[in-house]
Amino acid sequence: MNPVIEVQGLTKDYGQGRGVFDLTFQVEKGEVFGFLGPNGAGKTTTIRQLMGFVRPTRGGARILGKDCFRQAAAIQAHTGYLPGELSLMDDLTGDGFLRFMAQMRGMKGLGSAEELKELFRLDGRQSLRKMSKGTRQKVGLVCAFMAHPELLLLDEPTSGLDPLMQNRFIELLLREKARGATILLSSHMFEELERTCDRVAILRAGHLAAVEPIAALRQTRTKQYQFTFPSPASAAAFSAAWPGAKVEGSSASVALTGQEELSRLLSLVAGYDVKDMSVDGGSLEGAFLGYYGEEV
């Protein structure tokens, strides 16, 4: 079967090293595909190319077999899009905007807009101008999902959402995936992609550094486990039992890559009086470092 998104040697050179260079990847039908990269890595630029806003300098991208620049309108009939820099038509209310967009899409009604508003606890009667950033993000999400598109292109979809709403969003994403939708989303946080994506593309400085199944990245990711003990002495005792632990006052931290050693660590620490424990999921740089053993 043909992939939903086919990107072949895609290059958009804005000069001075800005842009994206020679990207090649494919996204299969029903797949959730993540773009991971720090700010300015080229995530948004790539999504803009897929949307047909800019013409590639070299190479090309096809969605559902159609050229992303020349046949953008035909592709849009099957696509839901959420821009990364969300600006809405401030003269409208939330509901007015959704109605307008539904008409622009040629929809008969509002699709699943009501259900989605319910999911995100969105009151659409307010003017968009007066909405908070998170509320506006919800309007954008409802707009992207309401037509039940085959493909969703979501640029930093959870930005501005509180943790509860981020969870709602993940629920929604998994439901759409179960329905058979293909989803491409970008993020600069590994955790966000970890919960939803099948595969992740790592972008840095406009180049595609890797495309890996999420499980492979998870395996190589380094996490920091920090334990707080009642006294510096007990922290020191713990570090003596676990070589490599870093002691700082009465707390000790351990860096683990993969999951092999986790149960050994937990059973060791269970023998101590632990006051507190925290896990740092590891930054993007950490994930990258773990996978490649080099600096981002």
Next chain:
Amino acid sequence: MICVPLLKREIKRNIPLLAIFAGILTLYASVILTMYDPELGESLAMMKDAMPQLFAAFGMSDPGTTLAEFLANYLYGFLFLALPLVMIILLTNRLLAGYLDHGTMAWLLATPRPRRQIAASQALFLIGSILVAVLYAGGLCALLSAFMYPGELASLPFLRLNLSLAALLSLLGSLCFGGVCALPDSRQGLAAGGGLCVLFMLLQMLSQAGEKWEWLQYLTPLTAFDSAALARGEGSMWPALVLFMAALALYAAGVGIFTRRDLCL
């Protein structure tokens, strides 16, 4: 070719702006019309004699004798060009430059509507607004004249005057629209298109102010709109047709460029 939901939205959104301009046009037209004296406005003639250059710069060199000539001189020479030009610049900003600058164009393009359709709809709304403005201004003058000076306004010359004005304003609109379509930065595009229109007006004012500057009239398309001659029933409609065709070509070129260019959204 036309995007109906977008057109509906623009009508709804821009009616307040159009109403304000209708109000200003009404104000000027009625004040100027009350100043018309069928016995030849002597006071105006005296003012004109006192400062002929200033009057000439604003296209008021020849007050004429008929009501149509009077209107052509005092309204169609400058006010009915300058006020609609402001409206055109504001509208172009709201219809195109604003969407691009603000980034909301991304939403319009995230629908199964081709770029061509979106740009053409906005151009159509702009042309429509210009025609409505001229229809309103002309209609208002005709109506007020019929009440205040029954039988004084020669209808055919006046109609030709208004059609020519519509053609000229369409061209100014197409310059603003084309500027936004063609330049990578929409604000600069609007400044370039609107600036060019203002420059054309200034060139015309200069060319009328004295013989030394008369050659400047060949640098501005406003020369093709000879309001005094049209009001006298002498001017030809060919210049208006040329202006209008040029406007259509520029709108089409703008839409074509917009369809192919990179959009920073």
